[in-house]
Amino acid sequence: MTTCNPDVERPTVATIARPATVAVIGTGAIGQDLVSKISRSSALTCALVAGRNPESAGLRHAELLGCPTSAGGIEAVLSADRPFDVVFDATSAAAHREHWPRLEPLGSLVVDLTPSKVGAMVVPAVTGLDAGGSRNINLVSCGGQAGVPIARALATAFPVSYLEVVSTVASVVAGRATRLNLDEYVATTGQAVTAFTGVSDVKAILNISPAVPPAPFRTAVHALIPGADLTRVREVVESAAAEVRRFAPGYEILAASVTGDRVMISLHVIACSEVLPPYAGNLDLINSAAIMVAEQHATRLALSEAAL
Known part of the structure; x- marks a missing residue:
């Protein structure tokens, strides 16, 4: 980790x-x-x-x-x-x-x-x-900052027809404002994915996890890409992740997979902060x-x- x-x-x-x-x-x-x-x-x-x-x-x-x-x-x-x-x-x-x-x-x-x-x-x-x-x-949104760079990189390199950004945050760092903002969070994240990728068929999801101990902030980006090559996918997303790490060094790609035309990228963000716990990477x-x-x-x- x-x-x-x-x-x-x-x-x-x-x-x-x-x-x-x-x-x-x-x-x-x-x-x-x-x-x-x-x-x-x-x-x-x-x-x-x-x-x-x-x-x-x-x-x-x-x-x-x-x-x-x-x-x-x-x-x-x-x-x-x-x-x-x-x-x-x-x-x-x-x-x-x-x-x-x-x-x-x-x-x-x-x-x-x-x-x-x-x-x-x-x-x-x-x-x-x-x-x-x-x-x-x-x-x-936190999910937008985590998922949009990967979604944009995939859409720039491949003919993407669908994108889904799913983020999971620990319940203990999802405060009152976050819970009040859930509808806006989903709508704004989805709008950003479309705006920065040009893909109109998108979905954004936010999960609030009650797990104990709290798990790190995670985001999964799912994409439909006909004929995607796993080696090329990994190159593209690692390059995008390196740009994020320039200002958020706790940003890390955990996995990349290609199953048929379905591509999945999993990442987490570890907080680098004097006041936030490590799992508050969002x-x-x-x-x-x-x-x-x-x-x-x-x-x-x-x-x-x-x-x-």
């Missing part, structure tokens, strides 16, 4: 004079891990962590890391003395749909970690980090993508300021 060090370096971030100021809305497991990752980034500085429960573990965690905190939720972000360079929304799909119209006038880059489908979808291993100038970036994966997007934005801001 893959083991990870949370201090493993991500792709090089340009040295910048002024780290980008960052606000995090949401103090659950995703928010706590984001704060830890921000604290290790030379390109970002945590300027506010906003929740709604003054006694939440997430606010206490942020305070221990020296981040300003508030129990005022989005109101604390909106009432800040100056807009933040980046705002991470780690709440729920329904909440983000309400947040975006209020955040948009601030001019911040908003990185949406919910399956709201409001912003431009970004899967770094497929799209890169640029969302075509959009200031609302949607990271699809959260680590989407957060790692979010941090990379924010760091790229910080670099662009620094270059723009240097040119003035």
Whole structure:
């Protein structure tokens, strides 16, 4: 099984004079891990962590890391003395749909970690980090970040007629927001698979496993590919996985099989985090993508300021 060090370096971030100021809305497991990752980034500085429960573990965690905190939720972000360079929304799909119209006038880059489908979808291993100038970036879902790179690689190399992405998360890391977002999760993941592969016949499934001890986050990608060659399939998916491992080193292909025209790829993600357990690879994966997007934005801001 893959083991990870949370201090493993991500792709090089340009040295910048002024780290980008960052606000995090949401103090659950995703928010706590984001704060830890921000604290290790030379390109970002945590300027506010906003929740709604003054006694939440997430606010206490942020305070221990020296981040300003508030129990005022989005109101604390909106009432800040100056807009933040980046705002991470780690709440729920329904909440983000309400947040975006209020955040948009601030001019911040908003990185949406919910399956709201409001912003431009970004899967770094497929799209890169640029969302075509959009200031609302949607990271699809954990299953989307895990499955889309493999689905895209297969659809690019072979005549794929059907794709299915099935993710399984441990019940103990499927919090209230995840359970509220189940319908949006499935719909948004399916939409992303179609958008990035061109395959219209797709299905997305999320399983919440009560297994004890909790199993690592797993995703299986099923495809219909006439005449698929197993050796070529393995080459294609390993190349795609290597791109994901550039920012999420716990991403690992477990198996690839071809039975007739049915292709199955199985993978898991081990969390590389100071605060998440190893089996919470789903959260680590989407957060790692979010941090990379924010760091790229910080670099662009620094270059723009240097040119003035």
